[in-house]
Structure formats: C-alpha cells, structure tokens
Amino acid sequence: MLALGKLLELTLTDHEPAEKTQVTPKGVRLRWLGEGALEVRPPEHEDSGLDLLLSAGIHGNETAPIELLERLLHGVANGKIKPRSRVLFLFGNPAAIRKGERFVEQDINRLFNGRHELSSGFEALRAAELEQFARVFFSKPGRPRLHYDLHTAIRGSKIEQFALYPYKEGRKHSRRELARLAAAGMEAVLLQSKSSITFSAFTYEQLAAEAFTLELGKARPFGENEQVNLDKLEERLIQIIEGTEPETEDSLEGLKLFRVAREIIKHSEGFRLHLPADIENFSELSMGYLLAEDLAETRWVVEEEGARIIFPNPKVKNGLRAGILVVPDSGQCLG
Numbered sequence: 001m002l003a004l005g006k007l008l009e010l011t012l013t014d015h016e017p018a019e020k021t022q023v024t025p026k027g028v029r030l031r032w033l034g035e036g037a038l039e040v041r042p043p044e045h046e047d048s049g050l051d052l053l054l055s056a057g058i059h060g061n062e063t064a065p066i067e068l069l070e071r072l073l074h075g076v077a078n079g080k081i082k083p084r085s086r087v088l089f090l091f092g093n094p095a096a097i098r099k100g101e102r103f104v105e106q107d108i109n110r111l112f113n114g115r116h117e118l119s120s121g122f123e124a125l126r127a128a129e130l131e132q133f134a135r136v137f138f139s140k141p142g143r144p145r146l147h148y149d150l151h152t153a154i155r156g157s158k159i160e161q162f163a164l165y166p167y168k169e170g171r172k173h174s175r176r177e178l179a180r181l182a183a184a185g186m187e188a189v190l191l192q193s194k195s196s197i198t199f200s201a202f203t204y205e206q207l208a209a210e211a212f213t214l215e216l217g218k219a220r221p222f223g224e225n226e227q228v229n230l231d232k233l234e235e236r237l238i239q240i241i242e243g244t245e246p247e248t249e250d251s252l253e254g255l256k257l258f259r260v261a262r263e264i265i266k267h268s269e270g271f272r273l274h275l276p277a278d279i280e281n282f283s284e285l286s287m288g289y290l291l292a293e294d295l296a297e298t299r300w301v302v303e304e305e306g307a308r309i310i311f312p313n314p315k316v317k318n319g320l321r322a323g324i325l326v327v328p329d330s331g332q333c334l335g
C-alpha cells in the first residue's frame, strides 16, 4: 500500500510525509495537502467528472466516521478501490482527534461561513484552513460537487442514521440527492430552514456543492464501533468514488423527512433545559411543554404539532444552539 494511504496514522502522530505525492500502479495520484488533508485524482482518461469531499473528525471523539474514511483511503492506496472521481479526504480537527475529545478550545463546527474571522485560537485557524482546502478543491468549473461531512452523535437516537441538509435562500433541496442518501442507508433527512455556520453549510452556501452532515450513530472511542453499521454507506461511497453507482430512482419511499422549526439558543449561564439527561434524539415533545428557560424570563415552549428534539445540549457556549426542534415535512418543496 502507498504510504500516503496511512493519512490517519500521519495525522495521529502529527507527521508530515517526506514524499507528498504518490501514484498507484494504475495511475491514481495521491497528494498530501497538509495536516489531515489528502487529494485523490484518477487518471485523466478515467475521470467521471465528479468532485467528492469526504470529511470526518470535525469533532475529535466521533471515531466511526474516521475509521470509515481510513478504510476507504486504504482501499484507494492498495488499488482495491479504483477511483474515477476526484476525492478530497479531510480529518477536520486533528488536535481534538489526538485527544479523543469533541474539541480542544471551541467547537470547530460553529466557526465556518466567516465565523472564524471573529474568533481566535487554533480551531479558528483550522476552520479557515478547511474552508481553503474545500475552496481550492471545488474550484474546477463544470463538475458536480458533493460533500458528506460525517459525524456521530453524543446521545442515542430513535432514528440512528440521518442527514442534515443545509439551506440557502432561493435554492431547492434536491430530491435526487435525498434518494441517493436513502440508498446509502440514511433513514431520515432534516431540511434546514436558515443559513448556518457548520462545515456542510459553508460548502453548500458558498461553494455550490450538494452538502450534508451525516449522523451515523453514537460517538464512541476508536475500536469500539461495532454497533455502528456503516455497510450501506460504505458500499455507496465506493460506488460514488468508482463511478459505478446504480441509477437511483427519485422515490423517497421509506425516508422520513423533517424540517427545522426552531433552534433553541442558549443566551446565558442561566439557561435551563427541562429534559432528562438521557433523552434520545428525535424524542417527541407535546404541545405546551416548557422545554427551556433563560434569563429575562425567556421561555421556550413547544408550539409545534409533532415536534421532536435533536441534539439537546445545555453545555454549549452562550450564543450557540442548545437543541433543534424539528417537525415532519411533506417534501412538497423539493426540487
């Protein structure tokens, strides 16, 4: 196997490879671009025209997706996977991955779309660097752009694997991409209804990629991910990389659709979330339920029929989202 296939090992040991570019016997070019960043380029005559960005480890303790990218990279580097797409592999927050923690100083997934400019510290610098890797990678005109940012969640979930689809004014969510996600094993998609500061929101809003955050199960340390079954996603990603993906029908049969009704924002240290600590994502909340309180008599009361809670977390920094309220969506607005 080509040494650059060991991107995870290089990243975990904070090593810069002596040889930055390597080519497989079949002419696939691997290029190390910087810490945790590797570009894969197929031979020109085999290029399918797709540019695919796969990122994981934006949160350092979310190891199942990191292990998945490592398997894909090994496959490319030992010739078992035969790429026909350009692929950029990114491990998002190497310092946090080395510590096995969600972040070191601050959540990198709240620093995109310009937010890093208002902040300092290495996570802000890393967010700017990740934006730049993505900007350069997605700079070739006329090629479809696809980004999957892979995560696992802090808590258990009534729906194990789901995608979050960013929002941009005037742009429709794609039915075809949703069908592709269903084929990759996603059970639900959550349609965002405003712009955001996450990595997938950046590539969607600013780089015109089809972009998604994928939630793939519960976060666990390296080597303890047997319960996270990524077989369907892995199979689909190999097909996308190799350009052998079967035509997906546009039917969304079996895929649950939700829309973000409201984000719960923590404004102060007085913020109180009235939910059991072990509540699962997608738990239903009844109308009139007092979900949270904050200073100045701010009250978050459930007003939406069929509301469910996702990512409840009262420990976030002030000004950030402490949960998302979602409601079922009919899919009428898909393009």
Ligand SMILES: O=C(O)CCC(=O)N[C@@H](CCC(=O)O)C(=O)O
Binding pocket: 059, 109, 151, 152, 153, 154, 155, 164, 198, 200, 213, 311, 312, 313
């Ligand atoms: O389990 C949790 O509370 C968070 C899991 C996670 O990291 N989710 C992402 C979602 C990103 C998005 O909204 O697209 C995050 O919170 O950054």
Ligand SMILES: [Zn+2]
Binding pocket: 058, 059, 062, 151, 152
């Ligand atoms: Zn995450």
